Amino acid sequence: MAEAAPGPDRAGWALLASAFVVATCGLVYELLAGTLASYLLGDSVTQFSTVIGTYLFAMGLGAWASRGVVANELAMFVRVEILIAAIGGPAAALLFLAFDRVADFRLPLYGLVLVIGTLVGLEIPLLMRILKDRLAFADLVSRVLAFDYVGALAASLLFPLVLVPQLGLIRTGFLFGLANVGVALALLAMLPRRGLRAEWLAGWLVALGLLAGLVMAERLERMAEVASHDAPVIHAVSTPYQRIALTRQHDDLRLYLNGNLQFASRDEYRYHEALVHPAMGRSARPARVLVLGGGDGMAVREILKHPVGQITLVDLDPAMTRLFTGSAMLTALNNGSLSDPRVRVINADAFQWLRAATSRYDVVIVDLPDPTNFSLGKLYSLSFYRELARVLAPDGVAVVQSTSPLIARRAYWTVVATLEAAGLATRPYHAYVPSFGEWGFVLAGHRPIAQVAPRLPARLRFWDAATEGQASRFPADMARLPVAINRLDNQALVRVFEEEWGAVAG
């Protein structure tokens, strides 16, 4: 070792530059994994600290394993770079895709963190050993570590300020994968090749793959409408029926169907308690309960707080009920309600199913998407409510979620008037759900629905007798007004709904 060795040569500088690049990449992968984990699993403090801990531990493993490399460190370094690029680059995309396909998302998450961390842990020890003949030891340590830490600083600044807002997680991953493989290719080009043909080829293949990924990522994100929501989209899928998107911001998880908010985990209890308990609490003996829509299982969670016999849930989209039966994160929200032995899930169109239905139900909960198009408008029509009346037991109670009486006043009263035209007595009420605003519901039955205090289960967070007492009062700005009946052949509701919500949207 030459104590008085001069400063680094050209190759030496290149290697030091790669220390900077690999350090940046290494930290970016770590941040990506941490961010993804907190998007997808919530509770960012826990996710960040466990991901960082695992990652650092894995780097330790890598550093320790570097002693197993006995010769040809440069070749090994190049291989490690290519591997990191191949695994770390698409990691974010892979994790997004795997989200609803695996029973426990933590498995692929921590698996990838371990693999990437181990590989990244190999980098610096290998680099130092490659440079050891070119630099004095003190110089070597100071320079490599300085580049390493500066790289880390660059990553930690770039990541929140530029990368996430400008590129998003998926593209950031691909971009830094390209940086890693770029280092490998640059070193291969600059340094004597020593027969590294296979590495050269693999490097180019990985680079091309990542480049393709970068292009695809953009398309993928556009198609999944990742960009159209305010909060980061953690899962998006287009089924034959609809686009399902889940977003998470801090601890608030939101479900969107075709871009329309279905619930926000922060306050969905308000919506679902208001939807379910007035109807359930009025049924003397809810032996048979029917839920139309509500594939997220939240309404069923509330229903199960009552002594019920059987619950039949009819939701169109198998992807939806599967998601809310299988994903640990989502069953934490609905208490695994869809797996309860009393619940039968049927994937069918609510209207067609209802038309063919022959049983009668003591309670019917209608939790269908808002009438934003002509197809959905049919689910609020006179014909639909006639079928509903047919399956409702003589002393049964139905409830219909029915848009905002404040924002879409005419639309709300159209639902009420249409239920009445189907021969049902109604009891309109409303509740405040912060993420929705003032929201409307309608109770309906063959017999008049009394202003009684319903029997409410213990431990509700929102709905109580006093709230219920207030709920059927409609002040002047939401008061009833004359409206048309929504029929299949006039689709009156879709038209006013569009008008009224359109006015809000500007």
Place this chain on the structure above:
Amino acid sequence: MMDRRQFAQGTISAALAGCTAAEPPFPGSLGGASSQRGHLLRQAMAPGRPDDVISTDIAIVGAGIAGLSAGWALANAGQRNFRLLELEDSAGGNARSGRTPVSAHPLGAHYLPVPNPESRGVIRLLEQMRLITGWQRGKPLIDDYAIVADPDQRLLFRGRWQEGLLPSLGLNARDAREFAAFFAAMDRWRQHHGSDGRPAFAIPIELASRDPAILALDQMRFVDWVAAQGWSSPVLRAHLRYATRDEYGCEPAEVSAWAGIHYFAGRRGAAANCDGHAVLTWPAGNGHLANRMAQRLRHHLMPGMVVGSVDRAGDRVVITAIDAQRQRRVEVRAQKAIIAAPRFVATRIVPAWQGGDAGFSYAPWVVANVSVSRLPAGPGAALAWDNVSATSDSLGYVVATHQVPRGLPGASVLTWYQPLSAMAPADARALLLRRSLAEWQAMVRDDLLAMNPDLEGAITRIDVWRWGHAMARPTPGFIWGPQRQAAARLDGPILGANSDLSGIPVFEEAHDRGTAAALAALGRDPEEARA
């Protein structure tokens, strides 16, 4: 996420676009009057000894809507001994339907308008079928599911879909003025009564006024009448052309002014629970009505019976037919025969009527049922039941699944229509037979994609149906001329009953002719059908 299947289909159809016409670009079939049955018809017309002999009181030849209506009326009257002989393997005639794994769909007739108050026969039928479920303030309550769901019609005009079939956006002042004047005139005609106190236009036409001043309209071409009113807006003319092609399969220059006005002024539908202009429709189109009528008459129905002659023998009628399935010659002896086959067939099989089809001509049509993996969209108004392009020579398409009450869209069948009105009927019929499935499919696809580029890659199958003699053409002088009126007369034991005897090709006329003939066969007054 990109649907892999759609992607594959996109590439496949793109690859096939360059293929020669010999290879059909899609799976599908070519249907229509079969040459095999035509051959049997000639065989049945030739003399020969019968293999089987059947006796019945009344024999109905042809189980289209007219024949089915005759059978329905007989059943209503308590007559049990009658037969319906139908050439095809199923009843329905022009109102037959088909089915794909996704949906039933029409092959021809696809809707019935809300009936006029005077269409009492059809109203009674609808009541019996529970399609009229009750009455309110003197108006019928129509079955919710049968009323065409909103949105019912849209028009692609100047690049954007508009609601309704009348262009409303993008009209200049003259267009708008002439549209207003035209529809005001039609309103007046709708209310107008002739010197005999009858409405100028009525459904069935038998109830219409015979005031010579009104019937004079039948002598004149529709286009000449329109021009005489001083209307020349090309947009109005295009709309009128759409109307006469849609209703009669004819250019406006080929139909009489009476027929042209009848289309607009003949309808006074009224219902308690929907718009009077609404129509009743089902995934199978009027096949829904035909199938239900055939279901009631199933014990009387003999499908696959090619009737070759209907002749008098003393005070009885002897009918000769070939049973296509069993390849046997069948003789049917009856007291009375109702010939519900179209006139151009009737005059060939009833010797006494020979030459009696003078003045009758028929328009050829093509109907394609296009299976799609997703519903069409497009800029502007949302998908409707009936979708028409102002720039296409086709009449657009109806969506078979439109009436299916379901929350969310998916695969469907689009029934696409085109009357071959631009050439003489005989030439058009020759073309109809000459063109291959591949050529028809390519034409249908190109027309659909011009209307809905968004359907690229979504077409999975095209079944083409050819109607050589789809409907009688109400040419000037035909409807109120002596030949049709003579043909429509009901006397003797052989009674005519096809809708072409009215000259207006609609369900109500078929029903009226069939019911009146049935009453005549029972020795009752055919006018009871209209009472």
